[in-house]
Amino acid sequence: MPFTQEQIEEEQTHFANVITTFQQYAPYALNANNKRRKDFHTLPIADRELLTSLGYKDRISAVDHAIFVNAEFLNRVIASPDIFSGGGPDEDEDDPEMKGNDQDDSDDDDPGHESGPAGRGKSHSHSHSHSHGHGAHPHAHGSHDHTHDESPSGGDGSQTQQRKYRPTEHDMDKLRSTLKQLVRDWSMEGKAERDLCYEPIKEALIQHFSDIPQEERRNFRVLVPGAGLGRLAWDVAKLGFACQGNEFSHYMLLASFYMLNRTDAIHKHTIYPYVHSFSNNPNTDALLRPILIPDVLPSSLPEGADFSLVAGDFEEIYGGSDNLDEGDPSVGQWDAVLTCFFIDTAKNIVDYLRVIHRILAPGGVWINLGPLLWHWEGNTTNDPSVELTLDEVKALARKIGFKISNERTIDTTYTNNAQSMLGYVYHAAFWTATKVV
């Protein structure tokens, strides 16, 4: 559906603000670290000498260095062609290994349509000013974050574009979460977390299609809403299925585009995702250890793999009209929907489950893993929020027309610093659900 000029401008402003956040990372993070240096110099000389003998001052300097390295990486990410504006000067449309299918909310669902894995059309780029995409969402912190993005249309936003946007702590938190998300999705360090979350989902998917020969998997279309940095969707494509990820957050989209389309070697990049908090570190290594990404070559999908990422709001892109009849082309076109730490991003979970149900083919499978950290609970932006218990979500799914099986609880972390003295453990709900009505 078309967007209004106002919506398009709001979107552009929001995207520009995210870019500014990337650009401002170094001064922002260095300033926070420099406060430690200033505080140090307010201490009595005896304390300074004691702390210096422990290596405290050297550690502050080492963190400065790590911030510079992070900043270099983040600047490379945003130096990539603008994925939302139809391409930049160094865009490589001919990348032979990254063929994909840009699914969108128009009638254009030609499976042969090729483009980069991240959606480029304007129709893909719209997103609300409330960036609550999975990757940068509160799961990354293990606690609620009630500060949703304010609309950028006033203040530092489109009304005053001449003035440089000043990123907030909330913006920077999302950027720091993006670094941790890279660990989760694209590093060896993240393998333990991926094994806990993605493997059960992939196993259930393979189980559901166990009578399909591997070479025919590409005829089955799998959707991953809340795809984050794309690893689960990529893994599913690697298994041979046609797989599309959908993601809302600009932070995630920028980072996943860079990883998937502009990264040509294993361990190409070094980042320091844990240098931003000095709390709960058992030792210096916990704070300062480098993480190498990626652990696999993103372009190593098999010849002819059908893999794409689509930018935008799940309900807007896949929801279509409420009045669709069963003959509508958007109905029943997916054979599987995989939701991992996603369903609690709903304002109204009824809508999410209805969309998942509607777009699944008869007998299609919905596989879910995640907690219920309702992202819009207590929001201050006057958005509606419906917050069900797990029992209620399952009861709702049954009423909407799913048969739930394979129910269990999987204990898992989420973008956890494995060496921290504080860990967040989600007792995540897992299930396989088939569309029965």
Place this chain on the structure above:
Amino acid sequence: MPFTQEQIEEEQTHFANVITTFQQYAPYALNANNKRRKDFHTLPIADRELLTSLGYKDRISAVDHAIFVNAEFLNRVIASPDIFSGGGPDEDEDDPEMKGNDQDDSDDDDPGHESGPAGRGKSHSHSHSHSHGHGAHPHAHGSHDHTHDESPSGGDGSQTQQRKYRPTEHDMDKLRSTLKQLVRDWSMEGKAERDLCYEPIKEALIQHFSDIPQEERRNFRVLVPGAGLGRLAWDVAKLGFACQGNEFSHYMLLASFYMLNRTDAIHKHTIYPYVHSFSNNPNTDALLRPILIPDVLPSSLPEGADFSLVAGDFEEIYGGSDNLDEGDPSVGQWDAVLTCFFIDTAKNIVDYLRVIHRILAPGGVWINLGPLLWHWEGNTTNDPSVELTLDEVKALARKIGFKISNERTIDTTYTNNAQSMLGYVYHAAFWTATKVV
């Protein structure tokens, strides 16, 4: 030491604001719950019917009821005599079972001095406007909370006392944490957490004094800084030691005074500590289950037990002057210092460790359990913050004159809703340290 008139007024304003927070709990919490009801009514009728059939509307009403019950309890807490103003009309100075020793920073250290367990003198009542006491501190949330209390001297504070203080979300968060802290310290539900945290500390204490007959324990003085709601200190007094808790937070002090001095029966009170978040609830019971407190009779300390709680800042009360010589009466007067989730409340950990070292008697023992969630990291109030790693804290302790032994990691939660789908696990550092120089 004497306080300035300005400090006293600031303190009184801050205390009044905490009282207001207690008083405003019901309207504040009901308003947040009512937003759910309003959101519900914005939904299409089909969604409303679906959700109603799941019991969602009834659940919102049940939470209203639970909030009223909580409010009744909180109002009883603040209906107690003003513990900071020297007593109220129903204050019972003759409570025969709650004899205590008010240790303070004056020369008055007569061990026979009796008063209620909470400090009452003005010299005990001063606290900074930055309430970062253990019980209401970020450990209760498992994540950093950078919003320290702003100074109350402007705005809604003393300059405009005519205007009613309007509690912030941060204030209410501390109050809600107080309810969870009551579970931890004074309910059967909290026993698992207490067993993990308090038992190893008590065991190490008993071990250190294993050659002392139980009836002579009362000659040994144990200090518990960051005493929160007082259970660890109470347990230590129950073991027969002379024990003093120290606490800074008005929230903790009000609640502990009420529990220790105004609660005369096991399971006297019912609270609903988990009704404030609808996230990560597997079922209705996880949200709405009542907790009965206390699990023990607070007045059941043995005849002649020496137990007290002192209000105020640890460094101000026990730190004395930096230039104390060994002959000063505040030096070496404690046989044991027990710190549980406390040392990371330091702005400058060097100061904390020096004070602990100085007040310990030769051969005295410091037993520690906790993470390193540095409370002042990233503060926006321009307070200094020194944030060491665990290795550095231990190295610092050795330099200051401790011999550390019995080092291990204890995995424990902190004011965790045991039924939540999200758990915080602290890999807490434990050690026993003896004063060697």
